[in-house]
Amino acid sequence: MVATLSEHDASALLAFVSEVRALDDPLPFPPRLLAGLRALIAARDVSYSELDPVERSSILQVEHNADGEDVIYRVDECWPDDERDLWWSIRHTHPACDYRSASGDWTTALKVSDFVTLREFRRTAIYDAFYRGEIDHWLDVGLVPEPRRTRVFIFTRFDEDDFGEHDRLVAALLQPHLAQRAEEAEAALQAAEALAEIEDGSIEEARRIVLCSAAGVIEFGSASSRALLERYRVLENGRVTTTLLARRELNVRDGDRMLQVRIAPTDNLHVLMLEERDRRAEMLTGREREVLEQVVIGKGNDAVALELGIAPATVAKHLEHAYGKLGVHNRTAAAALLDSRR
Numbered sequence: 001m002v003a004t005l006s007e008h009d010a011s012a013l014l015a016f017v018s019e020v021r022a023l024d025d026p027l028p029f030p031p032r033l034l035a036g037l038r039a040l041i042a043a044r045d046v047s048y049s050e051l052d053p054v055e056r057s058s059i060l061q062v063e064h065n066a067d068g069e070d071v072i073y074r075v076d077e078c079w080p081d082d083e084r085d086l087w088w089s090i091r092h093t094h095p096a097c098d099y100r101s102a103s104g105d106w107t108t109a110l111k112v113s114d115f116v117t118l119r120e121f122r123r124t125a126i127y128d129a130f131y132r133g134e135i136d137h138w139l140d141v142g143l144v145p146e147p148r149r150t151r152v153f154i155f156t157r158f159d160e161d162d163f164g165e166h167d168r169l170v171a172a173l174l175q176p177h178l179a180q181r182a183e184e185a186e187a188a189l190q191a192a193e194a195l196a197e198i199e200d201g202s203i204e205e206a207r208r209i210v211l212c213s214a215a216g217v218i219e220f221g222s223a224s225s226r227a228l229l230e231r232y233r234v235l236e237n238g239r240v241t242t243t244l245l246a247r248r249e250l251n252v253r254d255g256d257r258m259l260q261v262r263i264a265p266t267d268n269l270h271v272l273m274l275e276e277r278d279r280r281a282e283m284l285t286g287r288e289r290e291v292l293e294q295v296v297i298g299k300g301n302d303a304v305a306l307e308l309g310i311a312p313a314t315v316a317k318h319l320e321h322a323y324g325k326l327g328v329h330n331r332t333a334a335a336a337l338l339d340s341r342r
Helices: 007-022 031-040 081-093 095-103 118-122 125-131 165-200 223-231 279-283 286-296 301-308 312-326 331-339
Strands: 045-052 057-064 070-074 137-142 150-157 209-213 218-220 249-254 257-266 269-278
Touching (some): 007 031, 007 165, 031 045, 031 057, 031 165, 081 095, 081 125, 095 137, 095 286, 150 165, 165 257, 209 223, 279 312, 301 312, 312 331
Antiparallel strands (some): 045 057, 137 150, 257 269
16 A cells, blocks of 8 residues: 555645754754654654764764653763673664665665564564663664764654554655755854864865855865866866855766765855765675775674674675775775775
8 A cells, every 4th residue: 555645744744844944953953853753753762873883883862752851862972881882793683774784775764574573573682682671663764874974763662553654655755854954964064163173273184175255256275175176177267166056065076086065155155065085985885885894994804794793704705895896905905995985
């Protein structure tokens, strides 16, 4: 049966999207936004989770609970070391998490019941250690992953019915708006940080910041930053094109290299944040990237296999595929390519 939205639901969703666009908060997804999500997708708890799969740590956890309690945890405040180590060691037993890591698909709305029955879920190691008596049903949807950051919105229920196709549809419709909110909030934060660094003279060359007027006249920019814009033909007659300034992001390709330009307006200026990347790293699957990230920081194949819950031979096969896609033959060269994306 194909899920559809009623007129009331569509109106509520549009009203929420309008609130997201007007949200003025340094936190991309504060608890009040999660409360709005809970009003659209009935759940006991709603959370936003940012994790670093390389360091195996938490970056940010924001929660809105059924009892009205709002919680924000930064870095690894949400769990002690032994609990964190346990969670990462059995993370692969979570059906949805394992699928996302292996496939690289983080933006599709998924339910745990897409993979296993409730009885089977209750037999998993991660359910027994962390969810028993708290969670029975799980729906999540995420943002495009980065090498060292995954971002997911999680809806959970306990002692009630599973999420339905209507809930999945709402999550899928919300995903692009949540992604846009993340981009805008991050660009605004980076712009503010860049301006502060420029003012106190501590800005690093590697940040590659350019300031220009609404007409595209460059007011601040190092020689290397200007050279990047010239090389990728972003400038016209020495000015940033007005077409670019009307956008929030532009990716310009040149062979295996790509220049990402993120644009954030602030006061009377536009802040351009430049990042040059190697496109080959983008061809990796989620699992290949996860394995490679662990390997390039010095972990052996056996250690990676143990932590990811896969066979050493599978680790070797992922590395073989990754090296082939990157056009390299060793860990040092692979690390250099991955580092160009950070």
